[in-house]
Amino acid sequence: MAASTTARRSVRSGVLRGYVFGVVVASQSLAYASTYKTARSRTALAAIFGHNAGLAAINGQAYDLTTTAGFTAWKCLMFLALAGSVWGLLLATRLVRGEEEAGRFELLAVGPTTRRRATAETLAGLGAGPFVLWAITAAVTIAVGHSSKVRIGPGAALYFALALALPALVFAGVGAVTSELAPTRRQASSWAGLVLGASYAVRMVADSSNGTVWLRWLSPLGWAEELHPLYAPDPLALVPLVALAGLLAGAAVVLSGRRDIGTGVLAGREGRAGSGRLLGSAGALALRLQRSTLAVWAGGIGLGALLLGSIATDGGKLVATSSTLRNDLSRIGATGPGATQYLSITFVLVALLVAFLAAGEAAGLRAEEASGRLEPLVVAPVSRSRWLAGRVAIAAGSVLACGVLAGALTFLGSVASHARLGAGPLLEAGLNIVPPALCVFGAGVLALGLVPRAVAPAAYGLVAWSFLAELLGAALHSNRLLLDLSLFHQMAPAPAAAPDWTSAGVMVGLALAAVLVGGAAFRRRDLAGA
Amino acid sequence: MSERKESDVQPAIRTGRLTKHYGAVKALRDLDLEVKEGEVIGYLGPNGAGKSTTIRLLLDLVRPTSGRAEVFGLDCQRQPVEVHRRLAYVPGESALWPSLTGREILHLLGRVHGSVDDAYRDELVERFSFDPSRRARAYSHGNRQKLMLIAAFMTRADLLVLDEPTNGLDPLMEQEFRRCVHEARARGQTVFLSSHILSEVEALCDRVGILREGVLVEMGTLSELRHLTALSVEATFDGEAPDVSGVPGVTAVERAGRTLRCQVQGPVDPLLQAIAGMGVRELVSREPSLEELFLAHYGPQAAPPDPARAI
Numbered sequence: 001m002a003a004s005t006t007a008r009r010s011v012r013s014g015v016l017r018g019y020v021f022g023v024v025v026a027s028q029s030l031a032y033a034s035t036y037k038t039a040r041s042r043t044a045l046a047a048i049f050g051h052n053a054g055l056a057a058i059n060g061q062a063y064d065l066t067t068t069a070g071f072t073a074w075k076c077l078m079f080l081a082l083a084g085s086v087w088g089l090l091l092a093t094r095l096v097r098g099e100e101e102a103g104r105f106e107l108l109a110v111g112p113t114t115r116r117r118a119t120a121e122t123l124a125g126l127g128a129g130p131f132v133l134w135a136i137t138a139a140v141t142i143a144v145g146h147s148s149k150v151r152i153g154p155g156a157a158l159y160f161a162l163a164l165a166l167p168a169l170v171f172a173g174v175g176a177v178t179s180e181l182a183p184t185r186r187q188a189s190s191w192a193g194l195v196l197g198a199s200y201a202v203r204m205v206a207d208s209s210n211g212t213v214w215l216r217w218l219s220p221l222g223w224a225e226e227l228h229p230l231y232a233p234d235p236l237a238l239v240p241l242v243a244l245a246g247l248l249a250g251a252a253v254v255l256s257g258r259r260d261i262g263t264g265v266l267a268g269r270e271g272r273a274g275s276g277r278l279l280g281s282a283g284a285l286a287l288r289l290q291r292s293t294l295a296v297w298a299g300g301i302g303l304g305a306l307l308l309g310s311i312a313t314d315g316g317k318l319v320a321t322s323s324t325l326r327n328d329l330s331r332i333g334a335t336g337p338g339a340t341q342y343l344s345i346t347f348v349l350v351a352l353l354v355a356f357l358a359a360g361e362a363a364g365l366r367a368e369e370a371s372g373r374l375e376p377l378v379v380a381p382v383s384r385s386r387w388l389a390g391r392v393a394i395a396a397g398s399v400l401a402c403g404v405l406a407g408a409l410t411f412l413g414s415v416a417s418h419a420r421l422g423a424g425p426l427l428e429a430g431l432n433i434v435p436p437a438l439c440v441f442g443a444g445v446l447a448l449g450l451v452p453r454a455v456a457p458a459a460y461g462l463v464a465w466s467f468l469a470e471l472l473g474a475a476l477h478s479n480r481l482l483l484d485l486s487l488f489h490q491m492a493p494a495p496a497a498a499p500d501w502t503s504a505g506v507m508v509g510l511a512l513a514a515v516l517v518g519g520a521a522f523r524r525r526d527l528a529g530a
Numbered sequence: 531m532s533e534r535k536e537s538d539v540q541p542a543i544r545t546g547r548l549t550k551h552y553g554a555v556k557a558l559r560d561l562d563l564e565v566k567e568g569e570v571i572g573y574l575g576p577n578g579a580g581k582s583t584t585i586r587l588l589l590d591l592v593r594p595t596s597g598r599a600e601v602f603g604l605d606c607q608r609q610p611v612e613v614h615r616r617l618a619y620v621p622g623e624s625a626l627w628p629s630l631t632g633r634e635i636l637h638l639l640g641r642v643h644g645s646v647d648d649a650y651r652d653e654l655v656e657r658f659s660f661d662p663s664r665r666a667r668a669y670s671h672g673n674r675q676k677l678m679l680i681a682a683f684m685t686r687a688d689l690l691v692l693d694e695p696t697n698g699l700d701p702l703m704e705q706e707f708r709r710c711v712h713e714a715r716a717r718g719q720t721v722f723l724s725s726h727i728l729s730e731v732e733a734l735c736d737r738v739g740i741l742r743e744g745v746l747v748e749m750g751t752l753s754e755l756r757h758l759t760a761l762s763v764e765a766t767f768d769g770e771a772p773d774v775s776g777v778p779g780v781t782a783v784e785r786a787g788r789t790l791r792c793q794v795q796g797p798v799d800p801l802l803q804a805i806a807g808m809g810v811r812e813l814v815s816r817e818p819s820l821e822e823l824f825l826a827h828y829g830p831q832a833a834p835p836d837p838a839r840a841i
Contacts, residue, residue, distance in 0.1 A: 101667075184628075184667070279630075279634055279637050279638040279641065280641050281641060281642065282642060285627075285638060289627065289629070371625050372623075372624070372625035373625050373626070373627060375591065375621065375624075375625070376624065376639060376642075377642060378590075378591065379589050379591070379614060379619045380614055380639065380642040380643045380644075381611045381612075381614040381615040381642075381643065381644055382611070382614075382642055383610065383611050524593065525593070526591070526592035526593055527591045527592065
């Protein structure tokens, strides 16, 4: 019983991720195959990227960049394994700890079963998610692999998808264990996140120089790398991955028998007195409840920007050697030195992150209403408009701050790598990514007023759609229409081109209109409570 | 302070043909309700009758399909902020911010409402045996209710809107709650209490309204309402209990050996005439309790409510 309900939700989540992963793999392999058509360009690529310590630290070691399969493996493996691991641990904490906090696990545990059996059933259902992820990623990869440009066989595709799905399974196990240890879902996710961060850091150190390669065997992400999918398969590392996943699941089951429901094995941090700050108004409350989330986002974006800035020089060299890439970039109006052009690509990624943040802010509005926490505020002398205005201000302010931060930290990173890029254009590039994010938030507010249940799908859907359109459009080269549907494509490719303040203005105007219309509708409709 | 003329005094609550439809479901039909300032009103009805809908309309959480609602003369839909400044609300179930402590939530709600009697708040925390230092996620349902009660009473608001406020409270705390309502009433505050606990409503309220399927079927003081239903009579005889079915005003006759039970509507004299001299050993008569009044409106034999005949 527990297994099937958990499995349903886990599979639903896995299906979506599987398709996204598949699309990423497809787009990366197709992009490489169409951009680097000649052996000479491929060798040049391998020469630049193959021995770059910084890139290896982020992406893992590059073994063979002269084939589509090898390049795809390098580009996708670490990124998707990391994304999959994050997904796995969040899924686990949501379905194990989150269900308990909602009081639903209790209903299962008091049935004709033991606590351990109920947990084991839940974990079995949880495991269905990574399984589905594997199946769908493999399916899409096989489909793309048929193409003569890509040429990845079905067996290789299955093995590659395994390298992506197993870390997700392992970290789902980590999430399950921390769910048993921590008293709240937040803490369970943070502790599991710390373990993931440490694994990634260890793998990073392992890949940054030849002497530390053995460190790879100390990290699950390193094991995924050691599988060498798509070019030199070596199944030895499957053993620790599967073994660790099993061990963690067993540990979670054992621990679940040891504790009280509603708390964790390591509970007891409840005694701290509240800080009492930022409680003077509804707006202050909103800031207080979000401050740690916003700090993490800002930190993540800042760090990412710093890293990307620091590899700008190498990216620039890559652009310089590839005429196809240069053609593509000049088609969308990106000109200037190589490093600047490279950064115009990476700023799209930062724009994606900031748009995600905006979507999260919008989804939070609906979550507050649906959970019933809006009610005590709205029943007090706080008008709905004032509440919404406060939240709009926080969302807009955070997005703006992240944009400026991205620009500034990319500059700092580029200074560290002696790329000699101007601060002005980079700051402008940071501001340039703000309007699409504001559009995403505006779409969310519009949905909040008109169709409240659609807030999260509308906001996140717009981000995903824009990103996928951008990705597919770039890979397929041809489809102008597809690219035009992406919000990210409407912004100029700064810093390689001057920001198009007109289209930025239009996007901001649209966002504002959406917020006003959504706000008016929100004031007029019935509030749907818990 | 100048005397207010009777005509200047606004009722605490007044609704005019207030109606709410949720799609095809008619949750509330043509509600005409008037609550004078300083009254304690009970609002009764089974689940789904429309009690919470009425409250949500007063609080501008939902918009009426037609009709209007006013609190102290202010339109609930057009002037919600001014209305909310004068009232405080206790919901039957509340979702709190899990990471804040009880003290922080009381502080927040006080600041957001705008008026707090700090001394009274501290006194209430004491009286309800409430521990404000714990985080909201650690509170049981009863503790959450206590928190919401303290948050409402501490504002000394002119109108207290209470929706099943003692849900989950133990009898001691319920007594405290009753004391608070008496104190509020003594200060001239108006209380609108929607409740299932009939003994509570009987003990606290001046007037009671009974809602059924979205229609207000009765509204009046308890004594007024009592006259509307029958007196319960139970008599024990020396010999066989006689059959009194033919007596005018007598219904629901039950005879079991020497015991006779029946209901009498209107004057009891015909029944007494009928059984006098038949060897009555014991005679007990009882006014209907609020529960019987309530069940009379909801029993299977009760007629469906008609808005045209409603109060």
